[in-house]
Amino acid sequence: MTEQKRSVAIHVPVLARVEGEGALDLRIDDGDITQLRLRIFEPPRYFEKFLEGRHYSDIPDFVARICGICPVAYQVTAAQALEKLYGVELSPWARAMRRVFYCGEWIQSHSLHIHLLAAPDFFGCNSAIELAKIAPQEVRRGLRIQALGNELMDLFGARSVHPVGVRIGGFHGAPAPARVQAIREQLAAALPEAEALVRWAAGIAVPQDDQAFTSVALRHPDEYAIEHGAIGASDGLLIDAEAFDAHFAEHHEAHSTALFSHYHGQPYLVGPLARLNLNHGSLPEKVQTLLAESGIALPSRNLFHSLVARAIEILLALHEALRLLDDYRVPASPWVPVTPRAGVAIGCTEAPRGLLWHRYEMDAEGRVLNARIVPPTSQNQARIEEDLRLSLRSFGLDQSDDALRLHCEQVIRNYDPCISCATHFLRMHVKRG
Amino acid sequence: MSRVRILGIGSPAGDDQAGWLTVDALHAAGLEAVEIDKLDRPGASLIPLLAGVSRLILIDAMRGGGQAGDIRRFDQQDWPAYDQGLSSHGIGVLDALLLARELDALPPRIDLYGIEIGTACLSETATAPVRQAAGQLAGEIAASLALTLPSH
Structure with missing residues (x-):
């Protein structure tokens, strides 16, 4: 007797709990996946085109508008690129x-x-509101930690959404010591809360998954790389940001307004788990101890460990902010002067969702000739599709449609995709006869 | 001591300024005993702003199928049951208030107002019915505060 393998088509028209507009099409024929597409249909936003002709001094405020969640990443990457070019x-x-x-x-x-x-x-x-019914203390604690992060952004950026503090050469202003002291006290008080968060996150039962993938993240010899470093990969690659194009290539797929990225022709992972896989040895000792207690073996091949990786990085960020704000003094000037020159500016930092790479071609007056921005979500897009294929097979394609749909959404959310940041559009050349 | 907080939600785009115009009018009226803020899509950051507040007055633009300039006050029982997932850019005012309710973080009194708007488009000025409604609502709020605030 021949077993009849089932055929299903699952369409998730709008992905919930991700940033931006995306959808998923999955088709299973005779027990095998015949189509799997993460469709990003958020309209292209043309930010790179809007940047053309802009003065370098406008760029930090302009790129901050790309994302309401991670504006600092865009500002700091752009500033780093231009500061390098301008010496x-x-x-x-x-x-x-x-x-x-x-x-x-x-x-x-x-x-x-x-x-x-x-x-x-x-x-x-189904939502944080439902979660708040069963884990109110944890959600309250999460909101307190989130608010503290917002306050740190507001401290230097005057507001946490689309902050305006960064200028090429430093910051527009320096916060007053009294306010810094107040925030230091809050940061210190948040440390035990973040430790409890790590323990809670590590205790959450997650699906077991084991996938081979390449992790890509910035690496720095002295610290856990955030705002500077060289681009590293789990296969041993270590390159300057300037060499990005020699190893990473973006391409367009018809079903997505975001570009796909490959590393040496293969999908790759960026983001918290990729960073933790590569850089866990650079965590402060106290954070490493807690990580060891969590029992998670690194490098991890289970993307569901992304949640605990984020918790670990929250604790790291609190420790770093406290350390760097120790003995805070207002400087003579929060910025140094800048003289523009023509050339190519390249910068790379670790946005919350992963590697963020910027390239600007500038003229001698400091205006943008062209810009290219490679955000983390577009780099993860090919990896998300690959993960879904592997993860669904290990989950079992004979599961109910609802279970398959939920599993797919869960897999996608591990990457915290920021679709708004990722949308680009195919460059089009029109020939007219 | 009673602490009143007035939040106008909006953006600089045309009629979407409805909440901002209302709190601008209240601010101009010199209500010193209340905290007045203008917010643009606060998301979950709305929740910490509710701490220690005894009365929250929140004004936002809405599109509920009525005439532009209609003013509606929503009681908690009008808040619809929550049935959608949150997205990080889509945590609306109601989502944040519902989450706050689960966390016992709602102020004892909440006056939630919506001003019906036409099309939210990129325009510096709001349309006449919305401007008029914002002024009228500011007057009503000021009058209600005069009754409850000892300083008025």
């Missing part, structure tokens, strides 16, 4: 405060994702 050496104060500013964004973005977007999946809840 600017940041003051030690500005260098340290850029990292603190960035820590605020990691704390805020990761806490939002853990508590409001990802965790409900693991408790059988």
